[in-house]
Amino acid sequence: MATTLSSEYTSNDAANEENYCPSCYITHSNFQFCGYQLKVAQILGSNLGVSAYVWDAGIALCRYFEKRNIIFSGKKVLELGSGTGIVGILATLLGGDVTMTDRPKVLKQIEKNILVNVPAACRHRLQVCTLIWGENHVDFPTDYDFILGSDVVYSSVTYPALAETLRYLARQGTTIYLSSELRKRNGSVSFHEEHLPQYFNCQVVDRLDNKDITIYEMTKIDTSPGDCVPRNDRNQCVAEPDTGIKPAALPSPH
Ligand SMILES: C[S@@+](CC[C@H](N)C(=O)[O-])C[C@H]1O[C@@H](n2cnc3c(N)ncnc32)[C@H](O)[C@@H]1O
Numbered sequence: 001m002a003t004t005l006s007s008e009y010t011s012n013d014a015a016n017e018e019n020y021c022p023s024c025y026i027t028h029s030n031f032q033f034c035g036y037q038l039k040v041a042q043i044l045g046s047n048l049g050v051s052a053y054v055w056d057a058g059i060a061l062c063r064y065f066e067k068r069n070i071i072f073s074g075k076k077v078l079e080l081g082s083g084t085g086i087v088g089i090l091a092t093l094l095g096g097d098v099t100m101t102d103r104p105k106v107l108k109q110i111e112k113n114i115l116v117n118v119p120a121a122c123r124h125r126l127q128v129c130t131l132i133w134g135e136n137h138v139d140f141p142t143d144y145d146f147i148l149g150s151d152v153v154y155s156s157v158t159y160p161a162l163a164e165t166l167r168y169l170a171r172q173g174t175t176i177y178l179s180s181e182l183r184k185r186n187g188s189v190s191f192h193e194e195h196l197p198q199y200f201n202c203q204v205v206d207r208l209d210n211k212d213i214t215i216y217e218m219t220k221i222d223t224s225p226g227d228c229v230p231r232n233d234r235n236q237c238v239a240e241p242d243t244g245i246k247p248a249a250l251p252s253p254h
Contacts, residue, residue, distance in 0.1 A: 020046050029054055031086070033062040036093050038117050040084050043109050050154070051083045051106040058086050058150035060213045061179035064206050065090060072096030075145040078169060080131065080162070081152040085110040089117050091148065092126045099140070101131030134161025137168045144169060150179040156187040159195065167199050167220075176200065176218040181211065192216060 020026075024045040031038045031054075042052050064070075073095030079088040081102055088100035088110075100110055110128050118126060131137060147169060152162060170176060182188050192214070196202055200218040207214045 031059065031062070033090050034066045034094060036090065036117075038086060038089060040086050040089075041109065041112050041116065042084055043112075048106060048109060050151075051081075051102060051109065054084050054086050055151040055181070056208075056211050057179040057181045057213050058083065060206070060208055060211070061087050061148065061150045061177060061215060062090050064177070064179070064215050065094065067206075070094065072098070072146065076141075076143060077146045077148060078140070078144045080133065080147065080149040080165065082106070082110050082128075083151075085113045085128075087148055087150050088126075089113060091146070092118055092122055095125075096146070097125045098127075100126070100128050103132060104130045131165070132161075133158060133165040137165040140169060142169055142171050144171075144174050147174055147176045149177070151181060153178060153180040153188045153191055154183065154186060156191070159187065159191045163191075163195060163199070166196075166218075170200070170218075170220045172220055172222055174220060177205075177215060178218065179213060179215045181213050183212070 020043055024043055026041045026043050029040045029042065031040065040054055042054060044052050046052065071094055072091050075096050077088070077091045077096040077098040079085075079091065079098065079100045082088050082100040083102065083106065085100055088098050092098045092114075100114075102110065107128050107130065114123065114126060114128070129140075131140065147166065149162075153159070166176060178192075180188055180192060182192070192202065196216075196218065200220055203217045205215050205217045
């Protein structure tokens with residue numbers, strides 16, 4: 001599928017009046033998914049690092065929800081590594097009871113985007129929390145219908161902790177969507193093809209060849225007594241791509 005994922009950048013604003021660092025600035029990106037217009041702020045020049053950007057894998061997951069007409073009404077949804085919050089915000093607009101999570105320093109950016117994009121009447125279905133993989137997942141319930149993660153498979157250092165968190169939080173019946181840009185040298189292919197399939201039924205449900213982005217749908221392998229299938233043999237994965245890491249767009253300050 002050939003798709004351009006870039007957004008339209010509308011404005012850059014100084015961010016220091018909102019208590020970010022003096023050299024910070026905010027750029028806004030416009031997106032349209034499932035009939036909703038999203039205006040997503042990215043706080044640049046701060047210490048947010050990769051969290052400051054809307055990543056192509058996040059845009060791809062939003063497009064996937066649109067393409068498959070996925071509705072989250074009445075469903076409990078957890079998002080890992082929300083970043084700007086684009087995916088979790090769309091899941092909320094599509095009816096979900098959503099918990100968006102990331103590292104503590106990222107939460108303010110997520111909350112800023114929620115205020116702009118989620119009507120007040122829907123915000124009771126949404127919460128924003130610190131969830132650091134491998135550390136505090138035990139503070140969360142394990143009854144989610146969906147767990148979402150876009151571009152959370154990007155640094156091999158974090159893979160064991162991410163897998164541990166996914167294994168803890170998912171129950172039988174949880175559908176996990178991971179949208180990953182399969183980058184060279186970060187081990188993302190083997191994480192998806194070899195590690196996760198030991199614990200999850202993994203299926204490729206969409207692929208954007210021009211971006212090396214793959215969307216995986218995963219469910220927990222049933223290890224209850226009587227289940228004699230130790231791992232998923234139906235896993236379909238893709239050849240290793242050759243792109244380097246880069247966000248969906250790299251705006252520059254005015
Ligand atoms: C590449 S960004 C993707 C952001 C967003 N999901 C998107 O697609 O635009 C990866 C996100 O994962 C978060 N992250 C990385 N390591 C983490 C960890 N150990 N625990 C929790 N979040 C983590 C980062 O803070 C960042 O927001």
